[in-house]
Amino acid sequence: MAGVLRQVTAVRYVTPLRAGGSVPGVVEADDLGTYVVKFTGSAQGRKALVAEVIVGELARALGLRFPELVLVHFDPAIAEHEPHQEVRDLLNASPGLNLGMDYLSGAEDFTPEVAADFAVDPLEAGRIIWLDALTANVDRTTHSSNLMVWPTFGIAPPRLWLIDHGAALVFHHRWDASAPDRAYDFRHHALGHYAPDTRAADAELAPRVTDELLRAVTAEVPDAWLTGEPGFATPDEVREAYVNYLSARVKASGAWLPTDFPSRAELAAENALRAARTQRGRPDWLKRVPDLHGKPAAEQDWSVHLG
Ligand SMILES: Nc1ncnc2c1ncn2[C@@H]1O[C@H](COP(=O)(O)OP(=O)(O)OP(=O)(O)O)[C@@H](O)[C@H]1O
Numbered sequence: 001m002a003g004v005l006r007q008v009t010a011v012r013y014v015t016p017l018r019a020g021g022s023v024p025g026v027v028e029a030d031d032l033g034t035y036v037v038k039f040t041g042s043a044q045g046r047k048a049l050v051a052e053v054i055v056g057e058l059a060r061a062l063g064l065r066f067p068e069l070v071l072v073h074f075d076p077a078i079a080e081h082e083p084h085q086e087v088r089d090l091l092n093a094s095p096g097l098n099l100g101m102d103y104l105s106g107a108e109d110f111t112p113e114v115a116a117d118f119a120v121d122p123l124e125a126g127r128i129i130w131l132d133a134l135t136a137n138v139d140r141t142t143h144s145s146n147l148m149v150w151p152t153f154g155i156a157p158p159r160l161w162l163i164d165h166g167a168a169l170v171f172h173h174r175w176d177a178s179a180p181d182r183a184y185d186f187r188h189h190a191l192g193h194y195a196p197d198t199r200a201a202d203a204e205l206a207p208r209v210t211d212e213l214l215r216a217v218t219a220e221v222p223d224a225w226l227t228g229e230p231g232f233a234t235p236d237e238v239r240e241a242y243v244n245y246l247s248a249r250v251k252a253s254g255a256w257l258p259t260d261f262p263s264r265a266e267l268a269a270e271n272a273l274r275a276a277r278t279q280r281g282r283p284d285w286l287k288r289v290p291d292l293h294g295k296p297a298a299e300q301d302w303s304v305h306l307g
């Protein structure tokens, strides 16, 4: 069951993580912990932090592996030594409460290369895809998995960990435009070719997503990230909107449950076809330039997933 997020104070800004679009920072805190901090001043804004808390704590409550989240008091003065102006601008725009995730030391991103010889249990794959479908998380694809493999030191078998739910809950960008039973396209999900048993996951997990649980996870979002939301008078009204939406959505799982996943071979064929089409459309001089071999470019505009 969800609890109350711990609060810590950042004492040292270690380094920006440029692999992340929102430029999270590695930060040490007064509890001697090390955290990956997502900042309220990032272009993704505080809604990304709201989604991180709600979806991440839901994942944890459902038994999926997800690093601890903490609320981080951050004073930009601790990062005065940061040499890059754009990073300093981000930090200066983020005084006060930000969101920290326990830093998994030595963890590896679950890239297609890592995935190639990593076994995933079909039921675990099904549970993760089910959570992503429930929470409209369209950012867990083959090339942007937002999954990590940890530990990697050989002290225990490496397992999959969920990270980065900032792009989930896409409906909160336009509350009135998206029906709770809407189906999203999960054919390119990072775990699609592990024979995910989404039906078993639905039978197991849907009854556990009660209004009580939804109220508990939304209660963990700080008021500061919910105030001033257009169309809502108070933070609690916004929390209620998340509860109502997800409660309606979980009951409509028959309408959105993803069950159709291309095999590895089908995906490879699709990618090859896309690459060939790109190549054909190119002028001769450009044909010599290597392309992404059909890899979809990183998605930048989430509005395509709205209503
Ligand atoms: N808890 C963690 N422990 C170790 N490394 C992490 C952790 N969280 C994130 N990272 C590393 O930082 C990278 C970026 O993190 P994350 O995906 O959360 O950022 P983001 O800005 O939301 O990214 P994007 O929106 O581009 O996907 C990850 O791919 C991973 O390599």
Ligand SMILES: [Mg+2]
Binding pocket: 020, 021, 146, 164
């Ligand atoms: Mg990410």
